[in-house]
Amino acid sequence: MAANNSGSEPPIPEDDEGLGGVTHEEEAAEAKGKAPAASTTTMNRSGSRPQLDLSGAAIHGTLEDRNPTILLPNQSDDISHLALDIGGSLIKLVYFSRHADQPTEDKRKLSTKRRLEIFTGARRSYPVLGGRLHFVKFETGKLNECLDFISSKQLHRGGVDSPSWRSGAQPDNIVIKATGGGAFKYADLFKERLGVSLEKEDEMDCLVAGANFLLKAIRHEAFTHMDGQKEYVQIDQNDLFPYLLVNVGSGVSIIKVDGHGKFQRVSGTNVGGGTYWGLGRLMTECKSFDELLELSQRGDNSTIDMLVGDIYGGLDYSKIGLSASTIASSFGKTISDNKELSDYRPEDISLSLLRMISYNIGQISYLNALRYGLKRIFFGGFFIRGHAYTMDTISFAVHFWSKGEAKAMFLRHEGFLGALGAFMSYEKHGLDDLSAHHLVERFPMGAPYVGGKIHGPPLGDLNEKISWMEKFVQKGTQITAPVPMGAPATTGMGGFERPTSKGDILRSDASAALNVGVLHLVPSLDVFPLLEDPKTYEPNTIDLDHDEFKYWFTILSDHLPDLVEKAVASEGGTDDAKRRGDAFAHAFSAHLARLTEEPAAYGKFGLANLLELREECLREFQFFDAYVSIKQRENEASLAVLPDLLMELDSMDEEDRLLALIEGVLAANIFDWGSKACVDLYNQGTIIEIYRMSRKKMQRPWRIDNFDTFKSRMLKKDQPYKRALISVDNAGADVVLGMLPLAREFLRRGVEVVLVANSLPALNDITANELPEIVAEAAKHCGILRKAAEAGGLIVDAMAGIQGDAKDEPASVPLMVVMQLILEGMGRSLHTNLNARFKCDALKLAMVKNQRLAEKLFNGNIYDCICKFEPVS
């Protein structure tokens, strides 16, 4: 709900649409804050971008390295908290970076109080600062890389309370929360290398705290995985406990969780992830865990495992429910053959091992669930690795042994439970108070850290990302991240066959990072208070099933070259812009490819999310407003004809005028650069010609036509509206010739108008920053607009206004009743909110600029119009 006033105040990071599912965020701010060191000459286009602190920069490693690590010891990344989970196999890092974007002042010079003011904004105070949570992992065996990473990003030196942060001086006693065995084992090393003390948090406490947090705060965190099918589970907060938590790390901990901080470690097993990786490495000579997992996908375990059929001469042992294909004895077949290890295929060995261990874990988990009468088992730990076959095997075991009574569920942040728990144990960040809507998950490309090595300047995120994309392009490697599916064909009798289809290769670590995004913490992101039922609000009107995704894949792919062209032009068409444009195109294509394979890869994903992903991706490559010049041109052209339009409207009687206004809104909504059909139109005429043509075609009845009801309500003199909240869509004719005249009509009737625009653009959206200028320009020709703009009542922070009223007047119902919400455009009225119900009268206006959408939603056609009026009573 941002309505940034231009003024001397620094920009306050705010969200925008509490209304819709589309919530833009400040990825841009992060990208800005990290101008790459290596290419400051080419990349530092904006003078306002914060400079890197290069003092003390040093090449780390040998100078012969092609990509030596460069350490920037004095560059603060504005990190406030870092927590570690140092396990037997992997080190997990969770860190929080604020997105202070203070272009002119040195952030470190600001007082804490001032910083808090910047983030809390003028009207409200939030318990926490905005920022983002990053998830990174390293192999414990490569602890040094982890230390380098921490040190290069200065992760250990941030923090509101850290003295270093205020004075810039070397802090003498930094304390970092850490859990896992390594918090004990490596404490001295951390002190020695980084000068930090590790404050130890109990591992089980942390696992439980992490799991509870995820299940509470992250939408679509938990899912089931059966027969290759992934399904997200809606967790009922009031019915979460008790559950069984099984953390499959090197070893396995089994914990009965009864509440927050209430749990008991009821069992464990030493046959875990370390066992699979350790035995697998010895037996196959694989160099990495992923390689071993990948091998399993081409394996046939029947050459190694002794099956029931092997013992029973090909027959089932049906009396006790065992099919011939059930594994009777893992690795049992190797006793009878006169063979050496080298006679077996590594693929088969890997699969046998994987099945043995997964099945065993599933079985032990089931037994413990049975012991305590628990029905839900959540599996975490990096052994799971998001690997379909592993999850299917565990799920099968739980399902089989419990006869369908118990359910295995998995967590998207599987391996980060402990680290998150350690992170939560910091007292002051207040993260545990957050409910789900404060966290928005984003999927930046290869972020925050690519691969096992820090290549080039550690803070050169953008450049690093671009090189990374280029590398893939050069190699002709698609970052398609194939997902190992291999659904086991179950026999239904206590076993399953070997995988029917084997995936290609396992996702590389870098692209797998896409499965866990960066969690953006947006304290100002509130639920829109006028939603009738925030709990059931679903921002996506359209679910992306396979077919739907395929269609939108084509639409978005086809549109991509045009978008890139506009984006590059918006940045002056320089070589740098071209390079970023290419990288953006590849990154977005990779996302599309990833989602094609696994539509649920990023959690439950609707069409609105997909469109939002594109905008995020643009911002990731520092395209902050791709349509800026087009928007300007269209604004100017529209403002030029606005006076005539207003005069024409003023000559009409009230009823005709209302109709003309709504027609005007719908007609002007044709200007949408996301629609191929419309873009083709733009090439055939001027903005004004198209607008006139569009108006002429406004034949009623529209596909949804509640205009008459709306009109009667507007004309009702005894119960006038007090305030209208008008959410506007595109720049140019859309806002100038469509929405402003409508807003003016409300003003003329004495209704307070709140114009609501995005804080960040989606395609050619008008943004909150641009709106005041346009209104000011329009006001030159119109007394009504001028008076309102001068009174300052036109553009205010809508959310704050509503909430203020609601708080001040507990009996605010009368106000709600006379409130009207107007949503305009496909994004606000169709992709999201079409079915949303509000506590006030709502008017949804849009022209449908896509044939399939029109068919799907209304059995209609492209250019159909929607005028959906929903009065509360």
Ligand SMILES: Nc1ncnc2c1ncn2[C@@H]1O[C@H](COP(=O)(O)OP(=O)(O)OP(=O)(O)O)[C@@H](O)[C@H]1O
């Ligand atoms: N890149 C990887 N390198 C090593 N092991 C991996 C990797 N990815 C997944 N694994 C698997 O994950 C396991 C480690 O999981 P996790 O990080 O949850 O445990 P840990 O905390 O290191 O161990 P523990 O809790 O027992 O001390 C490994 O034993 C291996 O089976």
Ligand SMILES: CC(C)(CO)[C@@H](O)C(=O)NCCC(=O)O
């Ligand atoms: C020792 C820990 C807790 C270290 O994370 C883990 O590896 C584990 O639970 N191992 C299993 C030990 C057992 O209960 O048999």
Ligand SMILES: [Mn+2]
């Ligand atoms: Mn662990």
